[in-house]
Amino acid sequence: MDQSSRASLESVVAPHVSDVPFSLTGQGAQAGVKIALAMSKNSDVARFVTIEEPENHQSHTNLTKLLSRIENIAGIEQQLSTNPRSTKNKKYDDANIIDWFREKEKIGKLTIFESNVTWRCHPKIAEFSDSIFGPSWNFKATESKNDKVTDHDGVFLLKSEHVTEYISRFQPQCLRYSVSSGKDFNLDFMNFKVSKGLTRQRVLIVPTEPIKKFVKNGTLLEASSASSFYEAVTRAVQSVAIVIDSAGNSPIRHWIP
Missing domain, CATH: 3.40.50.300 (P-loop containing nucleotide triphosphate hydrolases)
Known part of the structure; x- marks a missing residue:
């Protein structure tokens, strides 16, 4: 390993996921790993972890797997913030994302709390x-x-x-x-x-x-x-x-x- 001051961690260490170099796993898989690492850090003291746009680069199947991973890691309340940029989950575009949350609530994956005060x-x-x-x-x-x-x-x-x-x-x-x-x-x-x-x-x-x-x-x-x-x-x-x-x-x- 090059330990000189000119070297960076990214240039000398190549992490793998299931024997595949992390850089080649795809952005969806990378996002899942990064979320898991971020949630694991200080998880004993963090009360809330807010993840923005968890659906980016995810298929519907992988998004469901990611939700399960979040559920397993978190002994905390879970909040997912989304927007309509995903191209793989068209039926949940824009305001239709509420259908995805309601589907997950029906099977006990999450709880929706609505704020209707302005x-x-x-x-x-x-x-x-x-x-x-x-x-x-x-x-x-x-x-x-x-x-x-x-x-x-x-x-x-x-x-x-x-x-x-x-x-x-x-x-x-x-x-x-x-x-x-x-x-x-x-x-x-x-x-x-x-x-x-x-x-x-x-x-x-x-x-x-x-x-x-x-x-x-x-x-x-x-x-x-x-x-x-x-x-x-x-x-x-x-x-x-x-x-x-x-x-x-x-x-x-x-x-x-």
Whole structure:
């Protein structure tokens, strides 16, 4: 072994997994080993170990094996945080990941604890955001702890001709689905997904056609669109304005200057 100062552990030691060099085992297998090592370290004092995106590079079978390994190592509470980037588990993409967790809960592999309280969103925003996912999702109704009252609270529709005045008066964060959306408006946009995690007092949304149909007629969105729209709506603390000229059958009223 080269013990000079110029050598690194990675260059002189080649760990193996089942007689296969670790570097050749594939990213999924590597992730499993790294998770096991990380959980074993200080496991006697760690109360929680949070693993982000455990489904990356895993087939459904290997993901189930990984969950069993986590269960065997952990004498602690287990929490898995996921997002829709996996290409091997398409039926669990986006919001459908909840189905995977519910399946595992039914066979006793984990327990789901739901948090349905928001301290951010105004009650009207929380109520509207709940409607984005239909009843079939079986999500609990959100309880809003935001009791602040301003002169402009809730969810509104906004006609195109009033956008400039609305922005001048309320200075909302303008959101769009992607760079190809909202081309009719020269606004300082942020894309839905980029806004993830942000908090803004007021939000203006330029909707896609599916979102317009949902708002106007209650046509349910597919999971990916619902997730993105939900993300955009729940950035707002006090108000959400959605740019739609015709309300259709929507119960949401237009903001009038």
